[in-house]
Amino acid sequence: MNDLIVQSINSIVFSMLLFIMAAGLSLIFGHMNFINLAHGSFYVLGGYIGYTMISKIGSYWMALIIVPILVGLVGAIIEFLFLRRLYGKHRHLEQVLFTIGLALITADIIRSNWGTYVVTMQTPLLLDGSISILDSQFPLYRLAVIGIGLTIAVALWILMQRTRLGIILRAGVFNRNLVSESGINIQAIFTGIFGLGSALAALAGVIGAPLHSLYPGLQFEILVLTLAVVIVGGLGSLQGAFFGSLLIGIADTFGKALLPEISLFLIFALMAIVLLVKPRGLFGAQNS
Amino acid sequence: MISNKPKTDFTHPIIQSYSRRKILKLAGAGALAYTSSLAAACSNQSSSSTRDVPIKIGVLLPYSGIYATLGDSISAGLEMYLDQLGYRAGGRNVQIVAEDTEMKPDIAQQKARKLIEQDKVDLVAGIVSTGVLYGLREYFHNNKKLLICANAGGNKISRDMKSPYIWRSSFSNWQPNWPLGLWAYNNVGNKVFMSAPDYGAGHNMVDAFAHSFQSAGGTILGKQFTPFPSMGDPAPFITEIRKSNPSMVFCFYSGSAAVAFVKAYDEFGLSKDIPLVCSGFAVEEDVLPAQGSAALGAISGLHWALLLDNETNRKFIDAYKDRTNVDANVFAVQGYDTGRIISHILDEVQGDTSATSRMLESLQDVSFSSPRGPFKLDPKSQNPTQHIYVREVKEIGGKLHNVVIEDLGEFTDPGNNSLG
Numbered sequence: 001m002n003d004l005i006v007q008s009i010n011s012i013v014f015s016m017l018l019f020i021m022a023a024g025l026s027l028i029f030g031h032m033n034f035i036n037l038a039h040g041s042f043y044v045l046g047g048y049i050g051y052t053m054i055s056k057i058g059s060y061w062m063a064l065i066i067v068p069i070l071v072g073l074v075g076a077i078i079e080f081l082f083l084r085r086l087y088g089k090h091r092h093l094e095q096v097l098f099t100i101g102l103a104l105i106t107a108d109i110i111r112s113n114w115g116t117y118v119v120t121m122q123t124p125l126l127l128d129g130s131i132s133i134l135d136s137q138f139p140l141y142r143l144a145v146i147g148i149g150l151t152i153a154v155a156l157w158i159l160m161q162r163t164r165l166g167i168i169l170r171a172g173v174f175n176r177n178l179v180s181e182s183g184i185n186i187q188a189i190f191t192g193i194f195g196l197g198s199a200l201a202a203l204a205g206v207i208g209a210p211l212h213s214l215y216p217g218l219q220f221e222i223l224v225l226t227l228a229v230v231i232v233g234g235l236g237s238l239q240g241a242f243f244g245s246l247l248i249g250i251a252d253t254f255g256k257a258l259l260p261e262i263s264l265f266l267i268f269a270l271m272a273i274v275l276l277v278k279p280r281g282l283f284g285a286q287n288s
Numbered sequence: 289m290i291s292n293k294p295k296t297d298f299t300h301p302i303i304q305s306y307s308r309r310k311i312l313k314l315a316g317a318g319a320l321a322y323t324s325s326l327a328a329a330c331s332n333q334s335s336s337s338t339r340d341v342p343i344k345i346g347v348l349l350p351y352s353g354i355y356a357t358l359g360d361s362i363s364a365g366l367e368m369y370l371d372q373l374g375y376r377a378g379g380r381n382v383q384i385v386a387e388d389t390e391m392k393p394d395i396a397q398q399k400a401r402k403l404i405e406q407d408k409v410d411l412v413a414g415i416v417s418t419g420v421l422y423g424l425r426e427y428f429h430n431n432k433k434l435l436i437c438a439n440a441g442g443n444k445i446s447r448d449m450k451s452p453y454i455w456r457s458s459f460s461n462w463q464p465n466w467p468l469g470l471w472a473y474n475n476v477g478n479k480v481f482m483s484a485p486d487y488g489a490g491h492n493m494v495d496a497f498a499h500s501f502q503s504a505g506g507t508i509l510g511k512q513f514t515p516f517p518s519m520g521d522p523a524p525f526i527t528e529i530r531k532s533n534p535s536m537v538f539c540f541y542s543g544s545a546a547v548a549f550v551k552a553y554d555e556f557g558l559s560k561d562i563p564l565v566c567s568g569f570a571v572e573e574d575v576l577p578a579q580g581s582a583a584l585g586a587i588s589g590l591h592w593a594l595l596l597d598n599e600t601n602r603k604f605i606d607a608y609k610d611r612t613n614v615d616a617n618v619f620a621v622q623g624y625d626t627g628r629i630i631s632h633i634l635d636e637v638q639g640d641t642s643a644t645s646r647m648l649e650s651l652q653d654v655s656f657s658s659p660r661g662p663f664k665l666d667p668k669s670q671n672p673t674q675h676i677y678v679r680e681v682k683e684i685g686g687k688l689h690n691v692v693i694e695d696l697g698e699f700t701d702p703g704n705n706s707l708g
């Protein structure tokens with residue numbers, strides 16, 4: 001029973017990390033109809049820049065705020081310079097090729113700057129301890145990840161449901177033409193969305209680095225899981241990203257605990273089942 | 289993906305003069321104790337002008353993905369050895385052609401073909417992962433090309449998948465773990481939980497440890513084989529381990545998974561109560577800085593340790609640090625010894641790489657003092673006979689290192705599955 005509770009907490013920690021990643025990717029997929037396979041690169045970029053910043057200025061919390069802004073700007077610039085040349089209904093292949101290229105370039109930049117050794121970000125001092133949950137020691141930092149994830153979920157929910165920008169974004173998922181014909185500068189909105197999505201990925205990178213370290217190849221590992229979340233949850237839906245993350249997080253944790261040899265398979269089996277029952281994902285928009 | 293890495297043009301005058309300086313320095317320090325090869329090299333000096341086509345050594349290693357550090361370290365060790373020889377062996381210049389296997393058996397297959405059929409390399413060295421090694425076995429065997437495996441320890445390559453063309457300069461997965469299992473039963477505890485990645489090497493290492501541990505009377509409470517190559521969040525595995533309440537945990541991990549596992553083991557408070565005994569790769573020098581104090585006290589078995597006290601090792605670790613600015617690790621040692629074995633072969637055939645059978649013969653009597661201690665190739669298992677050391681992670685001068693706490697003596701792979 002105790003172990004069941006501890007494993008449940010484990011699964012929520014992992015879900016929250018996935019959610020922050022998936023929220024960004026889902027925004028980009030759903031609102032821009034753009035396939036971004038470089039999302040994992042923004043995650044690792046956030047992690048590595050955060051790592052360097054922490055070793056220079058010594059504050060995890062500063063890095064947690066500054067790094068997403070920096071990487072978000074990089075994302076916005078990339079959108080402004082390149083991505084906007086690749087929009088269009090039948091151009092998904094070009095988008096895939098471009099963003100894979102971007103991911104490979106990022107991998108090489110990271111390799112030449114930070115090398116191939118595994119890099120660990122220290123847990124922030126404030127949270128570098130553990131508390132006792134039902135006779136089991138549980139790291140504080142992992143609990144804090146749940147708090148951060150929920151905070152971001154609420155902030156994004158307010159942005160989408162309670163602001164004018166949110167209304168425009170939601171409208172854009174259903175009918176992009178209508179939005180641009182209403183006199184809204186859709187290009188500027190896209191730049192903003194991509195920047196925000198990249199910033200969320202970088203934020204997840206800074207949060208995830210003390211948990212999982214940073215190493216070559218990480219960007220593709222995290223990308224695959226995030227894609228699974230977005231597909232299960234449904235493109236462009238915040239609720240979808242949230243509940244999709246929970247579902248994948250729970251499947252991953254309990255799969256590892258009960259059937260470790262096939263745990264990775266379980267995630268994709270779950271994805272396949274969801275797609276069979278609801279081809280657009282749990283919360284996917286019905287048309288776009 | 290991205291094929292980068294090493295400089296291939298070693299005939300450049302600047303590089304040559306640099307390496308000569310380096311050789312003088314190191315030779316003066318006595319780092320080169322290769323008497324027979326030196327004689328052979330000298331006797332061939334006159335004919336070298338007529339045979340100025342360099343010998344090409346193909347190198348197949350992962351330079352990207354989770355084992356990129358292993359590839360880099362093996363490369364650096366191999367290059368360091370060849371550099372000390374001025375990139376000459378058997379009276380000819382030696383050149384490296386390196387390819388990135390990306391840790392994928394299919395990519396490695398393509399790259400092996402490219403090296404042998406297109407670049408016409410004379411022999412191949414490298415290979416980090418057991419899956420890649422097994423995948424390449426048929427190709428090298430059928431094409432009668434020599435492969436010196438500088439890491440991948442899959443037992444089968446010393447046993448039922450043996451090929452006269454594949455020799456190992458590294459270890460078999462059985463080798464460090466069987467002696468460790470016995471030692472751990474006598475010195476640590478009698479109930480173990482085991483955790484390793486779900487691929488050939490993981491199973492080999494667990495089986496070897498389990499064999500000697502159980503034969504001695506120990507009990508195995510559970511085994512956990514985790515997803516490979518990506519382990520993801522280690523927390524669920526750690527929680528399962530605690531549930532079984534063992535008197536010790538045995539694990540094998542390498543690279544990023546080793547960091548994730550050892551850190552989580554500490555964060556969830558297990559390191560306080562349950563000793564961690566592992567295959568040496570899990571706390572090797574390449575991952576130790578990232579693991580930090582989480583690794584303190586971890587006990588491991590391996591065929592080398594950074595602070596191993598012998599003259600060859602002292603010189604090796606200094607020279608390696610000079611060259612790369614990082615501490616050496618076991619993979620660099622294996623790369624270095626691979627260079628030594630290759631130069632031995634080339635000297636024995638006096639640079640005539642078409643004499644395949646003589647090259648293979650020359651491998652039978654390879655014996656030298658390696659940074660890991662006395663080293664010889666065992667003709668039966670085509671794998672090193674070497675010492676296995678029990679090490680413990682301790683803090684020395686503000687840094688964490690593996691300190692040898694016991695030399696378990698010399699071990700040779702049994703060449704069959706009788707001992708796990």
